Amino acid sequence: MSSLSCEDFFYLLGVIHVNVKEKINTLEKKLKAALASVENQAQLQEIKAEFLGKKAEISQFMKHMKDLPDEERPAFGQMVNEAKKRFSDLIEAQREAIKKAELDALLRKETVDVTLDAPDYTLGSTHILNQIIEEIEDLFIGMGYLIKEGPEIETDELNFEKLNLPKDHPARDMQDSLYIGNETLLRTHTSPVQVRTMLAYGGEKPVKIICPGKVYRRDDDDATHSHQFTQIEGLVVDKDTTMSDMKGTLLAVARHLFGPDREIRFRPDYFPFTEPSVEVDVTCANCDGKGCNICKQTGYIEILGAGMVNDKVLKMSGYDPKIYQGFAFGIGVERLAMLKYGIEDIRHFYTNDLRFNKQFKR
Amino acid sequence: MKVSLNWLSDYIDLSDITPEQLKHRFTIQSQEVEALYPLTTAKNLVVGHVVTLEAHPDADKLKICSVDVGRETLQIICGAPNVAADQRVVVALPGAVLPGGFKIENTKIRGVESSGMICSLKELGIDEKYHAETGIHVLPETAKVGEDAITVLGFDDIILDVDTKPDRPELLSMAGFAYDIAALFDLGINIDAADYQGDDIENPFKIKTETEACPSYYGAYMENITIKPSPLWLKARLIAAGIRPINNVVDITNYVMLETGQPLHAFDYDKLGSNEIVVRLAEAGERFITLDEKKRTLNKDDILITNGESPVALGGVMGGLDSEVTTDTKRILLESATFKPRNIRRTSQRLDLKSESSTRFEKGLNTEGTLNALKRACELLIKYAGAKVSKDIASFDHHKHEKRTIELSLSKLNGVLGSALDLAETKDILRRLRFPYTVDKEIFTDEAPARRPDLITYQDLIEEIGRIYDYNNLPDTLPKTVSRGGLTPYQLFKRQIRHALNGLGLNETITYSLIDKQHVHDLSRIKDIDPVTLANPLSEIHSTLIVTPLNGLIEVAAYNVNRRMDHVHVYELSKRYTVDKETELLGMLMKGPYHNHYWQENAPTNFFTIKGIIEALRERFMLPKFSYENVTLDNYHPHQTAVIKIDGTILGHVGKLHPTYAADHDLEDVFIAELDLEAFYAYAAKDNTYETVLRFPSVSRDIALVLDENITAGTILESIHEYSTTILKDAHVFDVYQGEHIETGKKSLAIRLRFEDKTGTLKTKTIDEMVKNILEALKKEHDAVLR
């Protein structure tokens, strides 16, 4: 230091400053140019070594530090460090850009055709007959009914005799039966479940039940007949159960199944187990009761049979008809489904063509 | 019954009621009217007189008729062989439309003008079952030229076709309809009792019965009969009712039956061979030829009318061929009797012989009307067959002839119907029904008319009052019974099974319970079940109750695969039917890719797919672990079938359908399973249980073993559990390998063991020791060594 004059010193200082500053600018331009053509991380590493490594020019600048007066050193050091930081930021920014480009390229390779089919994870469905049973069960459960089931192989006594259908009764013609032995048969209706329930209750307590299940008749299968079909029968027995209660209940069923605007009508009919007996029609949902092909121009569609339980039936099942009275009804589930959905052939229910079954998903 | 409105008008005044109103009211308040239709739709037809007849110049079979139709004389070409000069005929005038839409127009037939058509009955729309005429219809000479021919024929009628229910036997008679319609519309009624004056002729018959099955029998004897066609009006009424006119005597018996509901039978006296009628039951094996010329073998249910020695009629069902009324008949015995419905029904069913007569007898007749019907027939036979009738009627009658009374209080009536009828309204309904009654305070004592043998109980009476009041006037209320509704836990379980399987992608089916006996045990596991077989099957293919739902599922698979649906994953809740027990079963079938992946690779559907479904159900309903044991069952793959057990109880089975059996159904690679639902439910957890979720993760160790290829994974896993403590959470095989680097006859199993300790973090040392123990045990027990 002592060998330099004051003037010398200031001159030198200015040269170093100017030189270094210029050199940094040049280097920065060079770096930017180099980064612009970098394509991968390896090239970037090389550039980093070249511009920021130990042997890099910028690292050499610090050697001039010792030639500077003490008070100048911090400013000089700051200038060089700031430059290094800038260089480094430029390199790192480029590193991120390369990373992103590489990932983008990778993701591009994973492009899918979003219009292709997904695997077939479709859920299965309950058979339409059981769907309707569940729907009706739920309606009645809401009204305080129990669901009762029973055997399909029945005795003549429970299937017929206790329902006021003694042997040789003319009405037995109406339901030609499939017999197993002289006294056993496939039940022709679910009414024996009602008898079984009344007998089990011992003639003591009120009955409010519905009985869904398979039943059988000796019918040749065709579009409207099936030797096997499904019924839901209902029974209410109490001290004050009236035919008007039956009417209100069946109106609720009709509206639940066919819509809130439906009306019903009763027509006299005959069943050995009830008296009075009625056939119940619902106003045609297709034409709103005006008359169309579906309802054969009558405006009404027959949906079920019902009646006040015959005293003889109550008595045979252990209920005193002087104290108890009640109503019963029977719904053909296939018929209901056919009406509701316009199904044209009863055999569809038992063929199980999956193109049929899968249409019903409720 | 087919009800002629013309005929009905004899008894009641229908002039203010349209047929449609009648149909509607009758349907709503009495019985279902199945159809309402005119006897013929033909219009614009007149009576014509064939004045002259000439041959057609250009056609051998055609004739040129000059027909006087009153206003004019028409030239009509006619091809009927029976057309002749001076006949009265039915002429369809130009402009007439015949049934089937056939329009009559002025036309030229082979160059000759023709203005109209001379008609046959068939062309008027009268079915050939009601007549034997082949040519044109020839009217009697009394028919007035120019009059409406349809009116002359009595065909200007409308028919109400009513489905008669068993509890309304009175609706098998015109009189019954008249009473009912009179009640519905509050009309007057005019039905006279029969009245006739007998001639001074002795009735030679002695009549008796040897059976209670024939409680009454009335027989009238008559002579001087002339058999001839019935008058037009009578024929028309029979045709309207659906009965073919034969001759005056037969027609009158049928007419009176339709009018009163009481079947009658006429015997040719000269062919009876005695003056005695004895009614008895047939001997078993006795033979008899009915008038339809069929030889019948009889039994002890059948009622026979005999001449004291041999049968002459099958009582209540059909007459005998030998004593039938023919064109030569001069003298007859006319029978009006009652028979026990039960016997008639049995006879008619067994012999498959339903007649107008048997239909009425088996429903139960008005036992008070027997004699009146006979008298009514006598009246008509005198008038239309020239009969001279015996003064006496031979008879026996064991009916009690008591009045039937029914008591019903107004409060009971309203209590059953839920109505609010008062005394006056109720009285008015009984008046309309013409039921005589007395009333004391609010209690009605009602006399059931003889014409209504069906009225016996107070419920019968409520029904009558209710329908005349019209049930549709009742309020809509709900039962006052308060009760708790709901499914039983088992019923809920069955629904949950369905919903679980639906969630797993399986579709529910319902198939027939009745199948071919030959195939009942095709897919069953329990072979010693005697299948339940019908005594009267409709066909062999629906003769026997199933013992497994699998038969139906195979049919469903075959049906769908046949229609190019390769993904058949189905289940059915059905039963194993035995005589004394019905066991609820779940059947499942899987065929084709489970969850079709289309363009992506499908996971294979194999034994483990369906096993996976079973395990999903087990897990869902929280049952303990199942064990699967290989089993050999007919028609199943011998090495891919297992029974499913829990605690030694068999819950069901699962397996692959034998390729040969599958091929017989045009199927391949079908996997099926059957579960006993009740047994399954018995092991299902009835509620959730809660265990604290551990804070520490479980620790896994993998081991690879080499062992004999015949040792099952299940056996090894069972041993692993046996030689572990509760810290072993589970063990799963994650790789099975045979081939290179593994000795022939051996296989390699890679097993992942998962350890967990509720009390804290597991120490490596504890796990090491346990794995060591396990390996030692496996070596000792199964000669399984670490790979």
Ligand SMILES: [Zn+2]
């Ligand atoms: Zn309609």
